[in-house]
Amino acid sequence: MMMTALQYANLSRRYRRASPMISMLVVFALLAAFMTYVPLANGSFSGGGGALPDTMVQLFGKILCFALLAVAMDLVWGFCGILSLGHGAFFALGGYAIGMNLIYATADDKLAQITDAVARDEAVKQSIFSVVGQGEGPWPWFWLLADQFWFQALMVLLVPGALAFAFGWLAFRSRVTGVYLSIITQALTLVLGYLFIMNEFGLRGNNGLSGLQNVLGASMTEPSTKAWLFIASGLALMVGYALTLFLTQSKFGNIIRGIRDDEDRVRFLGYQVEGYKVFAFVVSAMMAGVAGALFAPQAGIINPDSFGPLKSIEIAVWVALGGRGMIYGAIVGAVTANLLRSALTGGWINTIGFGAVSIDVSGVPWPEFWPIVLGLLFVLVTLFLPRGIMGLWHDIVGLVWQRLFKARLVEGVTPPHDPDDEAKIRVAGTSLSKPSDRPRSNRDVVASA
Amino acid sequence: MHLVLLPLFALIMLLAPFGAAAQTLSDILANRADELAAGKTATIKEIAAEVAATRTPQTRAVLEAWIEGRLHYRRTDNLIIFAKKTDDGYRISDPISGEDLGSLGRKETKKVKNSTPIKAILRPGLAALDLSSTDPLRRLSAAQQLAKKPTEASRALLQQALESETVPENRRAMETATLIATFAVADETTVLDELAIMGDRLEPAVRGAVQRLSNDRNQTDAVRTAADARLASIETIVALNNFGNNILFGLSQASVLLLSAIGLAITFGVMRVINMAHGEFIMIGAYTTFVVQSSLPMAPGIGLLVSIPLAFAVAFVAGVILERLVIQFLYGRPLETLLATFGVSLVLQQSFRIIFTPQNRPIVTPDWLAGNLSVNPILGITTPRLFVFAIALAVFFGLLAFLQRSRFGLEMRAVTQNRAIAKTMGINSSRIDYLTFGLGSGIAGLAGAVLSQILKTNPDMGTDLIIPSFMVIVVGGVGSLWGALVGAGLVGMATKLVEPLFPNNTLLATAIILVAVIGFIQFRPRGLFAQKGRSAEL
Numbered sequence: 001m002m003m004t005a006l007q008y009a010n011l012s013r014r015y016r017r018a019s020p021m022i023s024m025l026v027v028f029a030l031l032a033a034f035m036t037y038v039p040l041a042n043g044s045f046s047g048g049g050g051a052l053p054d055t056m057v058q059l060f061g062k063i064l065c066f067a068l069l070a071v072a073m074d075l076v077w078g079f080c081g082i083l084s085l086g087h088g089a090f091f092a093l094g095g096y097a098i099g100m101n102l103i104y105a106t107a108d109d110k111l112a113q114i115t116d117a118v119a120r121d122e123a124v125k126q127s128i129f130s131v132v133g134q135g136e137g138p139w140p141w142f143w144l145l146a147d148q149f150w151f152q153a154l155m156v157l158l159v160p161g162a163l164a165f166a167f168g169w170l171a172f173r174s175r176v177t178g179v180y181l182s183i184i185t186q187a188l189t190l191v192l193g194y195l196f197i198m199n200e201f202g203l204r205g206n207n208g209l210s211g212l213q214n215v216l217g218a219s220m221t222e223p224s225t226k227a228w229l230f231i232a233s234g235l236a237l238m239v240g241y242a243l244t245l246f247l248t249q250s251k252f253g254n255i256i257r258g259i260r261d262d263e264d265r266v267r268f269l270g271y272q273v274e275g276y277k278v279f280a281f282v283v284s285a286m287m288a289g290v291a292g293a294l295f296a297p298q299a300g301i302i303n304p305d306s307f308g309p310l311k312s313i314e315i316a317v318w319v320a321l322g323g324r325g326m327i328y329g330a331i332v333g334a335v336t337a338n339l340l341r342s343a344l345t346g347g348w349i350n351t352i353g354f355g356a357v358s359i360d361v362s363g364v365p366w367p368e369f370w371p372i373v374l375g376l377l378f379v380l381v382t383l384f385l386p387r388g389i390m391g392l393w394h395d396i397v398g399l400v401w402q403r404l405f406k407a408r409l410v411e412g413v414t415p416p417h418d419p420d421d422e423a424k425i426r427v428a429g430t431s432l433s434k435p436s437d438r439p440r441s442n443r444d445v446v447a448s449a
Numbered sequence: 450m451h452l453v454l455l456p457l458f459a460l461i462m463l464l465a466p467f468g469a470a471a472q473t474l475s476d477i478l479a480n481r482a483d484e485l486a487a488g489k490t491a492t493i494k495e496i497a498a499e500v501a502a503t504r505t506p507q508t509r510a511v512l513e514a515w516i517e518g519r520l521h522y523r524r525t526d527n528l529i530i531f532a533k534k535t536d537d538g539y540r541i542s543d544p545i546s547g548e549d550l551g552s553l554g555r556k557e558t559k560k561v562k563n564s565t566p567i568k569a570i571l572r573p574g575l576a577a578l579d580l581s582s583t584d585p586l587r588r589l590s591a592a593q594q595l596a597k598k599p600t601e602a603s604r605a606l607l608q609q610a611l612e613s614e615t616v617p618e619n620r621r622a623m624e625t626a627t628l629i630a631t632f633a634v635a636d637e638t639t640v641l642d643e644l645a646i647m648g649d650r651l652e653p654a655v656r657g658a659v660q661r662l663s664n665d666r667n668q669t670d671a672v673r674t675a676a677d678a679r680l681a682s683i684e685t686i687v688a689l690n691n692f693g694n695n696i697l698f699g700l701s702q703a704s705v706l707l708l709s710a711i712g713l714a715i716t717f718g719v720m721r722v723i724n725m726a727h728g729e730f731i732m733i734g735a736y737t738t739f740v741v742q743s744s745l746p747m748a749p750g751i752g753l754l755v756s757i758p759l760a761f762a763v764a765f766v767a768g769v770i771l772e773r774l775v776i777q778f779l780y781g782r783p784l785e786t787l788l789a790t791f792g793v794s795l796v797l798q799q800s801f802r803i804i805f806t807p808q809n810r811p812i813v814t815p816d817w818l819a820g821n822l823s824v825n826p827i828l829g830i831t832t833p834r835l836f837v838f839a840i841a842l843a844v845f846f847g848l849l850a851f852l853q854r855s856r857f858g859l860e861m862r863a864v865t866q867n868r869a870i871a872k873t874m875g876i877n878s879s880r881i882d883y884l885t886f887g888l889g890s891g892i893a894g895l896a897g898a899v900l901s902q903i904l905k906t907n908p909d910m911g912t913d914l915i916i917p918s919f920m921v922i923v924v925g926g927v928g929s930l931w932g933a934l935v936g937a938g939l940v941g942m943a944t945k946l947v948e949p950l951f952p953n954n955t956l957l958a959t960a961i962i963l964v965a966v967i968g969f970i971q972f973r974p975r976g977l978f979a980q981k982g983r984s985a986e987l
Binding site: 077083167170171173174175176178179180182183184186187188190191194195197198200309310313316317320368369371372374375376377378379381382383386 | 796800923
């Protein structure tokens with residue numbers, strides 16, 4: 001008798017149940033330690049000047065934002081199978097939403113000597129828009145509440161969410177899937193980029209929103225503000241992690257994984273696939289928006305560059321690098337890739353080797369090589385690390401586990417932690433239409449029947 | 450004042466025997482040398498008009514030398530001479546006889562004054578002279594020169610030249626210049642007559658002249674009304690022609706898109722693989738042209754012709770290597786293929802940026818290709834664009850015939866329709882895969898070599914082409930050459946017809962097209978030429 005999919009699912013769930021919670025706690029513990037260490041090492045709350053420079057605090061804060069962005073990407077790609085090349089746009093929209101308030105506040109602060117509210121508003125508008133020669137016209141309509149932090153903070157969620165809803169509803173309803181969907185999302189990003197680059201659009205064209213130095217009245221030049229933003233990024237990452245975990249461990253999670261593995265079958269089972277996909281897409285877009293909103297003040301600028309196709313595709317590569325379908329994988333991938341980038345473009349590599357055999361390589365134009373390294377990363381990860389760094393880690397741990405506790409395993413079932421579990425559920429009960437989709441370990445499943 | 454007398458003077462001089470005129474030129478240069486040297490602008494202007502009115506074989510040379518500042522006088526005796534600059538001074542010669550008079554030091558000679566007001570007399574003088582030249586090109590440029598500064602004199606000269614002119618192009622230029630002169634200087638009746646019989650001429654200069662008439666408050670109401678009517682009539686024709694131009698641009702854009710998308714269509718059709726590095730293969734083709742032309746600096750035309758098959762070969766090999774090294778391991782994982790090929794495109798782009806610098810590389814357009822095919826002054830297309838159009842059609846029909854008639858084409862279509870069945874029929878699908886990928890990439894390379902004639906060759910050129918190419922495939926449907934043709938036609942046309950609506954913002958037009966395509970797939974998710982049946986599912 002072949003083991004049914006349900007039996008298999010129950011079986012594997014018994015092994016899996018604890019592990020996602022445990023892995024979340026491990027990640028949270030590590031994050032908490034990091035979030036304590038960095039401000040202390042920097043001396044952020046006692047005026048700065050610690051061993052860790054201020055720029056590093058900012059860099060780490062930005063990387064945490066990227067990690068949150070990667071988690072958002074993992075939710076749609078790793079769990080739902082939608083390779084969105086539009087997450088760079090959602091990220092940028094979040095950044096722009098909060099940036100509007102920050103640039104307003106910064107200008108407002110500088111013009112504090114003007115006491116008349118109307119005149120000051122006019123002066124603020126001039127100082128914001130004169131750079132694109134549009135200081136004279138009226139405020140663009142969407143700047144109406146730019147002075148209200150709460151409103152713009154709400155927009156951080158609503159704008160990417162609404163766009164994702166409209167676009168997702170249209171695309172998923174007409175059953176655009178796979179590479180088609182990816183290309184269309186990329187086109188969407190490009191369109192937004194074209195709009196944002198236009199001076200007439202009302203967001204300062206190519207200049208973007210720059211000089212964002214005033215967060216809720218606190219100056220970004222203060223080390224403590226930087227530290228608070230860093231901590232906020234870490235907390236946002238934790239919330240994003242917990243939310244994604246909650247979603248993916250629920251029944252909803254099972255269904256979107258089913259959609260990832262065989263959309264038609266889930267549809268035939270009577271689920272309204274479009275609704276699930278749109279929901280996952282919208283939640284993910286909102287998370288990306290939050291990441292962008294936290295990123296903008298730490299970078300000090302948000303401009304139409306963020307809509308570049310490369311920016312969006314890079315996010316997918318972070319996730320692939322860390323390991324798809326594993327939330328911590330997304331984080332590991334984002335952190336690894338961005339540290340690598342900083343190492344190459346930030347002038348960190350000055351010598352190679354140790355002591356007497358070290359070679360001075362400070363003259364090598366490392367930043368020029370970064371796109372090549374990134375490109376190779378795309379190729380090598382997809383070819384040799386299909387389940388990413390964390391997949392490799394689990395393979396190693398699994399091997400050790402098998403050696404130590406082999407007797408305790410139900411016959412032939414591969415060790416826990418395997419994100420391909422779900423694929424196997426599908427495979428176990430059905431014939432295969434696409435041979436290449438068959439997981440390596442399929443043999444084990446059939447053998448266990 | 451002298452200018453008014455000039456035509457009469459010129460007429461007299463034309464009738465005068467050459468010997469006497471020659472005498473006059475040398476007389477002027479000899480007798481008025483002191484005045485020329487004195488450098489008083491008013492006097493010099495007078496002399497310039499006199500010189501321009503002489504009609505000797507040497508007049509032209511003297512005028513030209515004067516305009517270019519090669520007409521000098523010797524400081525010792527105010528002798529007027531031609532001076533040619535040498536390392537340590539001037540080589541001088543006699544303006545009339547051309548006899549070499551030895552050399553002079555830098556301080557021993559001085560340029561005859563040729564400030565702008567003086568040139569303003571010399572240039573029309575030269576043009577008037579050229580109007581009766583035997584060289585048709587010289588007559589043409591003379592007519593164009595005279596159209597810039599219309600005067601009573603030039604009008605008379607032009608009218609006279611028109612009588613004997615036979616070259617149609619020159620006639621047209623002279624008629625244009627005459628019209629402009631008439632509008633500028635003639636009396637009311639003549640102007641009204643001209644406005645009535647001139648027809649709808651499209652030359653921008655004529656339009657400008659009519660516009661000036663209608664704006665000129667010194668003109669009578671009758672003239673201004675007539676000018677307005679003529680202007681409106683011209684504008685209608687201009688608008689029609691502009692629309693025709695947009696259609697031509699649209700066709701040209703469609704051919705560019707067809708060339709860049711057609712390779713993508715075959716690889717995507719056969720292998721369900723999105724090749725994000727496709728644009729970089731186009732770039733490779735363009736840079737092949739650059740390298741070939743740089744190594745054959747004497748013969749850019751041959752370089753271009755050689756580089757077309759060479760670019761195909763280079764990109765073919767690159768494509769096969771990419772397929773064997775990367776893509777064959779990723780079949781059935783289209784999203785991963787997308788990422789991997791994007792990585793390849795990054796590597797290629799940055800490598801070219803490092804090797805060839807990020808700047809545009811100059812591609813030479815050979816003489817036989819440079820030019821313009823124009824129906825009238827507005828409606829026309831450049832020959833390189835026509836060339837691209839022809840090549841795009843040739844590639845399309847060549848490929849169509851190849852895929853329909855050859856054994857390889859048969860096998861390729863079999864794999865496209867149903868890989869599994871094709872394999873059971875003994876087709877080596879893996880071989881088909883890499884050959885198809887090579888073919889698709891090769892066509893991209895060829896496209897690059899051809900497109901280098903009308904696009905800028907830089908490391909970013911692939912990025913600019915890839916998204917529109919994908920849109921073409923999305924509209925047309927995968928795996929269908931006809932889909933690529935129709936898709937390219939639709940996207941290209943739409944782009945060029947929307948662009949004129951936003952003259953200040955071509956990006957907005959592109960954005961509108963992209964949104965339109967996103968909307969389009971709501972209704973035809975698989976494109977216009979969708980594959981049908983079981984095998985059609987991705």
